[in-house]
Amino acid sequence: MRGKQLHGEAQPKASRTDIRELDEVNESPVHRDEIFSKALPLDPTRSALLVVDMQRAFVEPGQAMEVPPARDVVPRIQELIGIFREKHLPVVFTEFTYSPAAPLLVGELHPEHRPAAPGAPTGFGLPSSSCLEGEDNARVIPELAPRADELVIRKHYYDGFNGTVLDGALRAHRVTTLVITGTMTDICVLGTVIGGFNREYRLIVVEDGVATLWPEIQRASLDIIRRAYARVLSAKEVADELARG
Numbered sequence: 485m486r487g488k489q490l491h492g493e494a495q496p497k498a499s500r501t502d503i504r505e506l507d508e509v510n511e512s513p514v515h516r517d518e519i520f521s522k523a524l525p526l527d528p529t530r531s532a533l534l535v536v537d538m539q540r541a542f543v544e545p546g547q548a549m550e551v552p553p554a555r556d557v558v559p560r561i562q563e564l565i566g567i568f569r570e571k572h573l574p575v576v577f578t579e580f581t582y583s584p585a586a587p588l589l590v591g592e593l594h595p596e597h598r599p600a601a602p603g604a605p606t607g608f609g610l611p612s613s614s615c616l617e618g619e620d621n622a623r624v625i626p627e628l629a630p631r632a633d634e635l636v637i638r639k640h641y642y643d644g645f646n647g648t649v650l651d652g653a654l655r656a657h658r659v660t661t662l663v664i665t666g667t668m669t670d671i672c673v674l675g676t677v678i679g680g681f682n683r684e685y686r687l688i689v690v691e692d693g694v695a696t697l698w699p700e701i702q703r704a705s706l707d708i709i710r711r712a713y714a715r716v717l718s719a720k721e722v723a724d725e726l727a728r729g
Contacts, residue, residue, distance in 0.1 A: 520715045524661070524686045526722065528729025532574035532659040533564055536644060536666025536673050536694075538628050539579055541614045541621040543667070548596045548612035553695040553702075554667040558627055560693045560719040561665045565628065567723055574657050577630050578637045578644040580672060583617040588640060642675030651683055661686040663722055664714070665693035670705040677713050687714035690722060 538561065541547050543554045568575050582590065582597035591597050598611040606612035615622045630636050637648045644650050654662070662685045666673055673694050680687050689709050696702050710716040717725075 516711060517715070520710070524688065524715050526663070526688060526725040526729070527661050527686070528571065528573075528726050530658055531568075531661040531663060531726070532576055532654060532657065533568040534644070534662055534664045534666070534676070535561060535565070535575070535577045535624070535628060536664060536676055537578055537580050537668075538624055538666050539615060539622055540625055541619075543625050544621070547614065547621060548607050548610070549594075549614045551667050551695060551697055553697065557665070557667075557693050557695045558625070560690065561628055564663065564665065564690065564693065564719055564722060567726060568663075569631075571726065574635070574654070574659060575630070576635045576637065576650070576653070577624050577628075578639055578650075578666070578672070578676070579622055579624060580615050580642075581617050581622050581638045581640060582615050583640070585617075586640060590641070642672045643679035644672070644676040645679035645683060646675075654685070659685075661688065663688045663690060665690045667695045669694040669696040670701050671696070674705055674709065677709055681713045688722060689714045689716050691716050691718050693719050 538554065538558070541549055542551045543558070544550065545552075565575055582588075584591075584599060595609060596607075596612040596614040597616060598613075599616060600606045600611045600613045604611070613619050613621070624630060624636070635653055637644055637650050637653075639646070639648050641647060662680050664673060664677060664680075664687060673689070677687055677689060689706070691706060694702075694706075696705065706716050
């Protein structure tokens with residue numbers, strides 16, 4: 485058995501387990517939440533609600549790209565839409581749209597977006613006209629229907645800011661804080677969160693107002709978001725902070 489380490493001897497390398505445990509201490513959720521709460525306050529006078537891709541193609545039963553948990557978050561999004569409208573704060577919607585005239589990579593990775601041939605089978609991995617330009621399934625579900633005076637961003641990428649007027653429209657309304665809801669948490673919601681963060685928006689993601697296919701992916705995505713990009717609050721917590729303002 486060795487005694488005390490002699491001066492000049494090489495220090496033993498930390499194991500991966502040691503490093504992981506140290507990271508967990510240094511990056512504890514409580515500590516990060518406190519920092520984010522101070523840096524990302526919900527300003528009730530300069531906030532907007534963003535509803536990401538709550539389209540028929542993702543929400544309705546039987547769709548080729550159906551996300552069943554997205555139906556569960558509809559009531560929370562409805563509540564927040566009502567609050568933001570009552571306070572005369574902007575409500576903005578995004579719709580992912582695929583066009584054969586712009587045959588982008590997403591159509592190769594997700595062939596469901598490509599036009600379905602008449603009479604051909606549709607579904608997972610097959611051309612199904614999902615979110616196809618001009619199709620009814622590309623529209624926001626009726627339960628969350630935008631008003632005539634509300635902005636609908638039709639985007640061709642996951643990130644709602646990429647190649648759209650979203651940033652300019654928000655700045656025109658003097659918005660600095662964006663409350664984000666919608667689907668899918670790990671794809672278009674996360675892509676839009678990163679896009680907003682890179683444009684210096686203060687971001688809040690509504691924990692019970694976003695959805696994806698699997699619970700473990702939902703948890704991991706929200707953990708990534710709360711560690712690096714945004715506050716993660718419940719719809720009630722958002723409503724309470726807006727009421728206090």
